[in-house]
Each structure stands twice: as C-alpha cells, then as structure tokens.
Amino acid sequence: MPLRFKKLIVFCLLVVLLLSGVWQIGTGSYIHAKAILAQILLETAWSETLKGHKEVKPWPWADTWPVCRLTVPRLGISRIVLAGASGSSLAFGPGHLFGSAASGEYGNTVIAGHRDTHFKFLQELKTGDAIEMQTSQGINIPYRISEIRVIHESETHYLDRIDANILTLITCYPFNAIRAGGPMRYIVIAKQLQPKII
C-alpha cells in the first residue's frame, strides 16, 4: 500500500526530527543550566572560603575551587571565579589562570570566562567602569577599566607578568558567533585603583 508506506516514512521522519531536536536543545540548555546551577552551588563554597576554609570544593568530586568574586556594580553582575581555566572548570564559572598573579597578589591577574555564559556581560562593559574583586580574605579591591580590545589568540603577552597591579578579563570574540573555537579574543584590562592593604 503506497499511502500507508508513505505515511510511515513521514511519521518516522517526524519522530527522528523531533527527537534530535529535543536532544540538541537539551544539550544546549544543559550547558546553560550547568553554568547557572554551578554558580549557585559556588555561593555556598565561597561563603565557606570567606570564613577561612581553604580550597573549598563546591561539590565532592570537583577539581577546582573558588578563588575570588568579581562584581560589576553598574550591571548588577556577580561571578565567582574558579581556580584554573581548563575547559572543565570554565563550564562552571570564570577561571583564574594558573601562573598569573593570584587575587590580591601583586601583578597581572588573568581571568577567562565563556563568552556565552559567565562572561557574556563583558560586551556591555565600557572603559571607566568599576569592577570589584573580593579576595578569599574578604578584602574588596577596586579596579577601573582602562582598556578594551579585540586580539588574536596568539597574542599571549597579555598574560605576561608585568610590573603593575592589573586585572585582565578574557573571553572569546565575536560574542554572537554560533560556533566555538574562533581565533579572536575580547580582552578587558582594568587597573587597580588604590594600593591594597595586605
């Protein structure tokens, strides 16, 4: 029966399309859901850290821990930053690059985040905006954005140790690109406002 046969094919096709559509949307929202949920779990770990505990794992098998909190008062943004900027830690929060100055330490503190989740707000930042960094000792260090630019991923000298107290935020560029893995980076450099007291 040709009619039945055709109907069957159409039905199967519909099922396949629907299922794969659900699967794709599921995968996409999984990434966002993970990013949002992790920040909630991290709040608890961060308040533990502020109480003086060291390297509080946000969940038992985590291979990272919160190291500082970034806030942008103008945008009402607050992000908890994790140790290390590997792919696995960036899924949960912005990551502090090993080897760059630790939060509150003299030098260039480099933090990277995903352009479509935690660091999406970077596109709304303007030169002159205030950023605050809360260290694990609970000290708030004020920064002011001095420079915003788009660079190529090979320009690693932005990670260099330099003789000044600065904060470098990195995310991928362009913000609305559909695919991950592009070679351009969006970089926000903020200068520390006053010498910190530690």
Added chain:
Amino acid sequence: MKFQKPDTIISSSLHCICAGFIAGTLAGCTLVLLVMLLSAPAGATAMDDMTADDMHRIENPAAVRQGTLLFKGEQDFSVAPILKTDVQINVTGMIARAIVKQHFRNPDTTWKEGVYVFPLPEDAAVDHLRMHIGQRVIEGQIQERQQARKAYEQARSEGKKASLIEQERPNIFTTSVANVGPHEEIVIEIEYQHVVQYDTGSFRLRFPMVVAPRYIPGRPVAPKEITVNTFEGTGWAIDTDQVRDASRITPPVLHPDQGKINPVNIEVHLDTGFSLQHITSSYHNIDIKQESETGYRLTLENNTHADRDFELVWKPEPDKQPRAAFFSEHKNGKQYGLIMMLPPEQTRGEVLNREVIFVIDTSGSMSGTSIMQAKAGLELALAELKPGDRFNIIQFNSYTELLFQVPQPVTHQSLRQAKNYVRNLQAQGGTEMATALQAALKQTSEHTGVRQVIFLTDGSIGNEDALFRIIRQQLGNSRLFTVGIGSAPNSHFMSRAAEFGQGTYTYIGKVEEVQEKMQILFDKLQHPVLTDIRTTWGDDLAVEAWPQKIPDLYLGEPLLISLEAEALPENLHISGMVSNSDWHSAMKLQGGKEQTGISVLWARKKIAALMDQLNSRTEQDEVRRMIIDTAMAHHLVSKFTSLVAIDVTPARVREEILKSQSMPVNLPAGWEYEKVFGQLPQTATDAELYLIRGMLLLITGLLLAVFSRRYTRRYAFTV
C-alpha cells in the same frame, strides 16, 4: 480522514514544537541534576571500572599556582644574526674530541650582538674558544666568570669584537658575540672533549642540538631582588625563587609554522681500534665511509636542522668486546690516567617481591611523540611485573596523581586498572616534578625488599639542583631509574638523578626504540648490582682519583676512574659487594696508551664531583675556590669560569648603535608548541549552536507535518 483547517494544523504543530523545546530544556536540566548529584567525575567515568576513589591527587598549591611559563616581552627575530653550525668529532678509542663552529651572520645594516644558548653533552669539558674574524683568529682566555663578563662587556661598549662562552648547566652553554658588523660573519669555534658512553656492549656518542623549553617553577623574583653578581639573561622566562637563572636557560623558541632554522653539519671520524659489528645513527640519516680497518668517516645528510639529539652507536665484534682499558697522559710534571674496567657478568638472579613505583611525566612538553613513547615504555614495564610484586603509578604535570593510595599487589584486576589508566593519560600542563618525586620516594607500606622507582620524563625543568637534593635526602632504600624520553631530553638531569638515586638511566628517542631500550633496563633490574665499590692503589702512592664515591654498577656498565698522581701506580685493586658477598678484582696499569686530553677529563670529573658538594657542604667558598683553581689550571669552562676572546682594535665607532639579539632556536622535533607555550584559553561553548540546530530540526519537523497533512488532504478529496 478527518478534515482539518490549515490554522488548526499550524497550531497543533506549534504545540508540538513548543512541547519539543520544553522537553529538550527539561531533559537538559534533568541531565545536569543527574550528573551533578549522582555520577562520578568525567575523567573517571571514561575508564572501565575505575571509581573516583581509586585515584589520588596530591596538590601542592603553593608550588602549583605559581610555576608556569612566565613570559617576558615579545621579540623580533627578523634582524637577529643567522646561525649555522659545523661539528667535527674525532673519536679515538673511548675519547671524543669535538670542534663546534658557530657561524653568526648579520643580515642587517646595523651592528649586532648575538646571544646563543645551546646544549653540549653533560660531561663535556670545554677547553678552547677561538674567534674567527675573516682570516684572523683570536684565541680565548680562561677567566673567572665575573671577570670574563666584565672584560667582554667593556670590549662590547668600546666597539671591539668580542666573544664569551659561559656555562649555565653542565649541558647548557651560552655564546655571546659582540660587534658583528653589517652583513658580516663571525665564526666562534668551541672545542670540547668527553668520554664515549659504553654500556651493554655498545658505544654511544651523543651530540645534543637544541635546548628544549624548560618548565620554570617558583615565584618570579623582582629585578631588585637580583644581586649585583647576577645579570639578566635573554631567555623567555623570568627568574624565579626556585630557578634564579631562568632567563639564562630559556632561549626564545621559533614557532614551527615559521620553518626550521639553524642548519647543522656533523662529521665524525671514528677510530675505535677494534673491528665493528655495526655502526648506526639512531635518529638521522648518515653517510658512512670506511677509511681503514677500524677507521670510519661519517657525515650527516644535508638539510639537517638543530631540533633533536644526534646519536651514533657502534658495537664491536663479540670477541673484540673491550673488558678493560687504560689511557695515560704526562702533563705539567704530573701523570694522568683514565681507567675503564668491565666487571665480569653476574648470573641472572631473579629479583623477587619487588615494589615498583612508575612515575610518568604528563606535562605539556611531553605532548606529541614523547607521551606515546612513555606510554609504550610503561606498558612494557607493567607486563614485566610478577605475581608477588607490588606496584603503583604516579603521573604528574601541574599536579601529582597516584593511581592507588598505596602500592597494590600485582593481580589481574590491578593490572587491568593500571593499563586503563595508562591508556587514558594525556599530556598537558606544568612540570611540578618535586611533589611527584617526593610521592615516589615515600615509603607507604611496610615493604622491606627491593624498591625500584622508574621515572619516565623528558626532564624539561629548570630546577635540577632542588630535585637532586630531594633524591639525596629522601632516597632511603629506593633505587631511582630514569628513562629519558623524547628528541631532546635533559641529559644532565637524567644521568645525575640516576646517579644520586643509585640507579641507571636509559634514553628512548623514538617509538621504535622502546622495546629494545626497555629490555636493557629490565635486564639491569633483574641482575645483581655491584655496590660499595672501593679502589686501592698500593705502595702508599698519592693518587687523586675521581669520582671518590664510585656509583653502583648495573649489568653491562663499566667502571670509569680518572686519576692524577706524581707517578702512575702499577696496580689497581678493586673491591665491592655483589649479592651480599665480597667481590675483588685487580688490574695492571702498565703499558697504557698515551693520549692527550686525559688530564682534561680528570679535571672535568673533579669539577663535577665538587659541584655536587657545593649543594651539600658548608664550606661553599672553599669548594668554589677549588673548582675555580682546577678549571683555571686546565683551561676549562665551568659554572664559575668562562672563556673570553677579545679583538684589540675597535671596529665600531661609538656613534653607531649596537643591538643585542637573542638567537631563536627550533622547537624540539615531535613537540607541540601550543602545549608548551600555551595560548589564550578557549572561552566559548557550543550551546548556541546546539539550541539553533535543535530549533531548526523542530521547524523542519513542523514544515514536514504541515506538508504531509496537506498532501493527505488532497489525496482524500480525490478518492
């Protein structure tokens, strides 16, 4: 079929899409909850039957967070002098004397200073420097390091052509050459000597060609902390509290995309004195010509660039295998000697109930071909384990991770876990070796038998001395066997670490060698070791022999002693312990072959031994003085003495500017640039892509639904 209005069709399909979207989002969120609440970490789930508890990570936050590749500013190599190297090595018996000619050509119209950081064999005794300016040759003088540098810097500022050879590590040297005129070429000729390695019946000659990028642990030290005695180097790294001279041992590395630089020619004249079974070059194509019964001339194929070690291996005919040799030299009223003796082969004794700790370097520098070699080596070693043995695997990069909390007995289950673990190893991150070494040497069980630590690494670190200290202090009853991996291993680290660890070292330079080299190591592990070796010279002669503490000898390893005396002793008595019983041997030292350079070898051995004492003894100034005296007397470059050559007439007038350039080097063959020097992190997810793709699929579904309804409807009317 029931008739439906088109808008009903669309609305029902829209429902369908919305439901799909909601279902997808819900599925995603549920997945998050499931994964976060129930499952083990991603790394562990990838392994068949491994639970999160099976792996134990040791963190050393203080070390981990600081050390990494810390860069200084960018450099422009387009105007750096262009380098070409010619090497001629003459091998007589066991002694190799080499002449290395570094051609510095200035491609630019301004005056240049070139600074080139390059490797030599770790036991190289550098005793000559000659600077060729056109037809003129200026011979270098040996001076204390600070003095030589001062003389060089003064000549540089006065516009005189000058060159300086300094030692940074036993296997890393720096050539500086000042005032190379526009489009001019200056040739720096360096001469050195060392003993060819003789092991398991084969002779090996190694010529390293490139200083591999080193991992620099520690916190950066601010320039003000650097004392006036140090001077900043030209490398890519910043000096740190753990590697005070990091900037001097890290030559800038050219990105492989920019092609290979630094072409090398090597010519070896080999006169062994016995007929050979075979002669091979391990990693390069060579041309071999036999010139006499025991003499050969070997040349490297054209178009070779300095990006990996050169190794020549020759094997005597089985019956021509030398068992003992004695070379002597009369110089400045003193007698010098070099003694080689191969202890008789012991019968294979099955070593039972071993505890074997495997340590594998999984840092970024191992990425590429190195990690494949290391994994293959480790898999072979696992297969060698016997029931009754215990074992553990430790991997390290920025972190140290133990497979088992404590060493486990060899069972099917534990071996399978280990094999899975090894298969899934990946190379990335830093090289925090100290924590791994400490974890490996730490006794965690009540095991009292033989404890062997097999350490697979490329040794690309800058803090060798700190690691040697750990080995010496924490060795206990463990024995450390280093396996040098990759195209340009740190030979100084490999050989010294094994010596302090009372073990042996092995090199694996390509995957095809893994089987053969590991087998040699397994044989050594399973044969009795000759320990507590002592020498007596008889007749109350004043003999100064080095090394004073003779290292343990494993299967196939010869005893090597350098000596200085007023008159050569006639006899040598050697005693030692093997398998808990005494061992004695004697050797006549008459009729030794007279050969030049034996005194230099003796001085080099003495300096090496004294350098070890620098780390442990309190009278540092006294030891330092002894090193300088020995080096000056034998015209040798050492950590505290340099060779400097200065032209008398100024070439550059003061008005013209001199530009200093550090000479770039190649990335070692098989390495991955990005894994070593990093790149800005990848900071985007494919979430958007998934969402759009999902929406497209659902919309296609909708269109299909609408279309098929219409089709059905039309069909229904015609019936």
